[in-house]
Amino acid sequence: MSTLPVAAVPTGSSGLQTPASEGIGGRPHRAWAWVSYALMGLVVVIYLYPLLFLVNTALKSNAEFLVDPTGLVKDPQFGNFVQAWQQGNFAAYVLNSVVYTLVAATVGTVMSLMIGFPVARGYVKHPKVWQGLFAAMLFLPNTLVTVFQLALRLNLYDTPLGYILIMASGVGVGPLLVTGYLNSIPREIDEAAAMDGAGYLRYMFTFLPRLMMPVLSTAFILQAIGVWNDIILATILFTSQEHWPVTLGLFNFKGTYTSEWTLLSAATMIVAAPLLLVYLFLQRYLVASVVGGAVKG
Amino acid sequence: MRNYIVFGRRSTAQLTFALGMALVVVFSLIPAVGILVISFTDIRSLPFLPVHWVGLENYRTFFSAAQLGYNTVALTNTFVFAFAVTLFQNSLALLIAVLLNQRLKGRNFARAVVFLPTILGVTVIGLIFTLIFNPAAGPAQQLWAAFGSSSAFFGDPNLAMALVIFVQVWSGIGVAVVIYLAGLQAIPQELYEVADIDGATSGQKLRNVTIPLLAPAVTANTLLCIIGSLQSYQLIYVLTGPINPATQVLSLAIFTQGFGGAQGGTVLSQGYAAAISMVQFVIVAIISLASLAYLRRRETAL
Numbered sequence: 152m153s154t155l156p157v158a159a160v161p162t163g164s165s166g167l168q169t170p171a172s173e174g175i176g177g178r179p180h181r182a183w184a185w186v187s188y189a190l191m192g193l194v195v196v197i198y199l200y201p202l203l204f205l206v207n208t209a210l211k212s213n214a215e216f217l218v219d220p221t222g223l224v225k226d227p228q229f230g231n232f233v234q235a236w237q238q239g240n241f242a243a244y245v246l247n248s249v250v251y252t253l254v255a256a257t258v259g260t261v262m263s264l265m266i267g268f269p270v271a272r273g274y275v276k277h278p279k280v281w282q283g284l285f286a287a288m289l290f291l292p293n294t295l296v297t298v299f300q301l302a303l304r305l306n307l308y309d310t311p312l313g314y315i316l317i318m319a320s321g322v323g324v325g326p327l328l329v330t331g332y333l334n335s336i337p338r339e340i341d342e343a344a345a346m347d348g349a350g351y352l353r354y355m356f357t358f359l360p361r362l363m364m365p366v367l368s369t370a371f372i373l374q375a376i377g378v379w380n381d382i383i384l385a386t387i388l389f390t391s392q393e394h395w396p397v398t399l400g401l402f403n404f405k406g407t408y409t410s411e412w413t414l415l416s417a418a419t420m421i422v423a424a425p426l427l428l429v430y431l432f433l434q435r436y437l438v439a440s441v442v443g444g445a446v447k448g
Numbered sequence: 449m450r451n452y453i454v455f456g457r458r459s460t461a462q463l464t465f466a467l468g469m470a471l472v473v474v475f476s477l478i479p480a481v482g483i484l485v486i487s488f489t490d491i492r493s494l495p496f497l498p499v500h501w502v503g504l505e506n507y508r509t510f511f512s513a514a515q516l517g518y519n520t521v522a523l524t525n526t527f528v529f530a531f532a533v534t535l536f537q538n539s540l541a542l543l544i545a546v547l548l549n550q551r552l553k554g555r556n557f558a559r560a561v562v563f564l565p566t567i568l569g570v571t572v573i574g575l576i577f578t579l580i581f582n583p584a585a586g587p588a589q590q591l592w593a594a595f596g597s598s599s600a601f602f603g604d605p606n607l608a609m610a611l612v613i614f615v616q617v618w619s620g621i622g623v624a625v626v627i628y629l630a631g632l633q634a635i636p637q638e639l640y641e642v643a644d645i646d647g648a649t650s651g652q653k654l655r656n657v658t659i660p661l662l663a664p665a666v667t668a669n670t671l672l673c674i675i676g677s678l679q680s681y682q683l684i685y686v687l688t689g690p691i692n693p694a695t696q697v698l699s700l701a702i703f704t705q706g707f708g709g710a711q712g713g714t715v716l717s718q719g720y721a722a723a724i725s726m727v728q729f730v731i732v733a734i735i736s737l738a739s740l741a742y743l744r745r746r747e748t749a750l
Contacts, residue, residue: 184552187547187550187552188552190547191547191548191552191554191555191558194544194547194558194561194562195554195557195558195561197618198561198562198564198565198618199561201576201577201580202564202576204576204579204580204587205576205579208579216585217585220582220585220586220587221585221586221587221590258471261468262468262471262472263468265464265465265467265468266465266468266469266472269461269462269464269465270465274455274458274461274462274465275461275462275465288472288476288477290675290732290733290736291476291477291480291729292480292483292484292725292726292728292729293483293679293699293702293725293728293729294476294479294480294482294483294725295702295703295706295707295721295725296483296486296702296706296718296721296722296725297478297479297480297482297483297486297722298475298479299493299706299707299718300482300486300491300718301474301475301478301479301482303493303495304495316471316475317475319471319475320471320472320474320475320476321476322472322476338454341454341455342454345454345455345456349455350455350456350460351455351456351460351461351464352460352464354455355464376566376567376569379569380569380570380571380682381682382570382571382682382685382686383681383682383685383703386707387703387706387707397571398569398570398571401571401572401575402571402574402686405575405578410584412579412582412585415575415579416575416579419572419575419576419579422571422572423568423572426567426568426569426572427564427567427568429567430560430564430567434560434563437563437566437567438559438560438563438626441563441566441623441626442623442626442627442630
C-alpha cells in the first residue's frame with residue numbers, strides 16, 4: 152500500500168465545510184477561501200491599525216492634531232521625536248532598561264543552569280525534592296510587600312543592584328527547562344567529557360551551553376521579556392528618577408504631558424521602535440521561546 | 449537515578465548549586481514565605497518602626513464592615529476580568545489559529561502581527577490604547593459619534609472594565625494563538641487521511657480528530673490564562689491607574705494598600721496588604737487546581 156497518492160489528495164474535497172474542519176494545513180475550499188482571506192485581513196487590521204495610528208499621530212504638529220485628530224498626516228513633523236527624546240530623558244531610561252534586562256536575564260539564565268544541571272543529573276542530594284521546588288516556584292503569592300521590605304532592610308532600596316537581584320531571582324520556568332532538556336540527553340556524555348579530563352565547572356559553563364543553546368536562549372528570552380515589561384516593581388523599588396527603566400519613564404512622561412498627544416505618541420514610538428526592530432529579526436526565535444516556555448510551564 | 453558524580457569530587461557541584469539556590473531563596477522564596485508571616489503583623493513601609501504580632505487581625509480587617517465593600521468590589525472585578533479574558537482570549541485564539549493554519553498567502557505575516565503585542569509590553573500598549581480611546585479626539589470617539597453617541601471610555605465606570613478586558617485580550621491572544629497552532633500542527637496528517645478513507649465528513653473529522661487531539665493545548669492555554677489573569681495588574685495600572693474603583697482588582701488592591709496609591713495615603717499597614725496577597729494566593733490556588741482537574745477529566749472524556 153503506498154501512502155504517497157493518499158497524501159497527494161487534497162484534504163478538503165467535499166463541498167460543505169467550515170474552515171475549522173479543514174484538514175490541518177490544508178488549502179481552503181474556493182468558496183471559503185475569500186471568507187478566510189477577509190477574516191485574516193480583519194485580524195491584521197485590528198492589530199496594525201493601532202500601531203499605524205500611533206505613527207500617524209506622532210508625526211502630526213499640535214495644530215494639525217487639534218484640527219483633524221484622526222486624518223492622515225499632511226505635514227510630517229519629525230521634530231516631535233527629537234523633542235520627546237530630549238524632554239523625556241529617554242536616552243537614560245532606555246540605557247537603564249537595557250542594562251537591567253541584559254544583566255538580570257543573563258544572571259537568571261546562568262542560575263537556572265547552575266541549579267538545574269546538578270538536579271537533573273542527581274549530583275546533589277534529593278533531586279526529586281528540588282525538582283518539586285522548581286515547579287512550586289511557578290505558583291508563588293504576590294510578593295510586592297516582602298520584596299519591598301527585603302530591599303529596605305538589606306539597604307538595597309532604590310539601588311539598581313537590588314532591582315537587578317530581585318529581577319534575576321525570578322527565574323520562572325528556567326530551571327525546569329534545563330532539567331527537562333537534560334533528561335533527554337544521556338549521562339554518558341557527562342562521563343565521556345569527564346574521561347577526557349573536563350572538570351565540573353568547565354563542563355557546565357563551556358560544554359553544556361553549546362549543547363543546550365536553544366533551551367538556554369528560551370529561558371533568557373522569557374526572563375528578558377518579563378524584566379523589560381516590568382513597571383510595578385520598578386515603581387515600588389525606585390524613588391530616584393535616574394534609576395528608572397523606560398517603562399516608568401514613559402508612564403511618567405504620560406503624566407507630565409497628558410494632553411500633548413503628538414509628543415506622547417512620539418515618545419511611545421521611541422520606546423516601541425527598537426522592540427519592533429528586534430522582533431523583525433528575531434521573530435521566529437521569540438515566538439518559539441514563548442511557546443516552549445509556556446507549554447513547559 | 450544514580451547518585452554518583454562523574455566529575456571527581458562532589459563539592460564543586462554542591463557549591464555552585466548552593467550559590468544559585470541562595471539567590472533564588474533570598475530574593476524569591478523568602479519573600480514568598482514571608483508574605484504569610486508578615487500577614488500576621490502590622491509592619492509598615494517605614495523602617496525602624498516597631499513591628500507587632502497582630503494574629504489574624506489583618507484577615508479580620510479584610511472581612512470587616514469598613515473594608516468589605518471595597519474588597520467585594522475588588523474580588524468581583526478580579527473574577528469578571530479573569531473569566532472574560534479567559535473566555536474571549538481562548539475562543540478567539542482558537543478561531544484565529546484554525547484560520548491561520550490554512551494555506552493562505554500572507555498567513556506568516558498575520559501570525560507575526562498577532563504575536564507582536566507580546567514584545568511591545570504593557571506600557572507601550574497602554575499608551576497606544578489611551579490614544580485610541582482618547583475621549584476628546586480619538587478614533588473610537590469618532591466611531592461612537594457615527595452611531596450618534598459619545599463616551600468617556602476609560603473614564604466611564606460602566607465601560608472601563610470592558611475596555612480593559614478588550615485590551616488585555618488584544619495583547620495576550622498572540623501567545624495563545626501560537627500555542628494552538630503548535631497543537632494543530634502536532635496532529636498527524638495521517639489521521640485525517642485515514643478518516644477520509646473511512647469516509648468521514650468534515651464535521652466528523654473536527655469532532656473525532658481535531659478536538660480530542662487539541663485538548664492538551666486547550667488545557668494549557670486555559671490554565672495559563674486563568675492563572676495569569678487572576679494575578680495580572682500591570683496593564684490595568686497603566687490604562688486606568690491604581691485607584692479607579694471600576695477596574696480595581698485584587699493585585700491592584702495589594703499595590704494600593706501596601707504602597708499608598710490610595711487617596712489620602714494608606715492607613716492600614718503593609719501586613720494588611722500581605723493578607724490580601726494570601727487571600728489572592730488561596731483563590732488562585734483553588735481555582736487553578738479545580739480547573740486543572742476539570743480540564744484533565746474533559747481531556748480523557750473526549
